[in-house]
Amino acid sequence: MDTADGVRIAAPHRELLDQILDKWSLSVLNELCERPCRFNELRRAIPQVTQKSLTATLRRLERNGVIEREVVSTRPVAVRYRITPLGKTLRPPVDVLLAWASRNMPAVERAREVFDGGEEAGA
Secondary structure, three states, X not given: OEEOOEEOOOHXXXXXXXXXXXXXXXXXXXXXXXXXXXXXXXXXXXXXXXXXXXXXXXXXXXXXXXXXXXXXXXXXXXXXXXXOHHHHOOHHHHHHHHHHHHHHHHHHHHHHHHHHHHHHHHO
């Protein structure tokens, strides 16, 4: 991944980061870090996500070993999702990214305003 010229993100790393840091994955992981959840509990906790997007997100996270799916033998049969030990290791780096975003959001907002103002002037 690192080269003499700096950091180079290889395709497998990019794919994994895209899948773990996508729009809904962070919200799902945030919920599952607190407690195991059934599908509908996740839907209620993240009301903006569609059923289709939540299903796809859960499958990607499960495929990557970050969460696990457990079939609960109840009537009707239910499925519960929980974070894996591997998934728990994501918390510290995600917390660092969130802290960076919080710390730098005012500068990002100023940069956006400058950029958007420049686009309008150039249009």
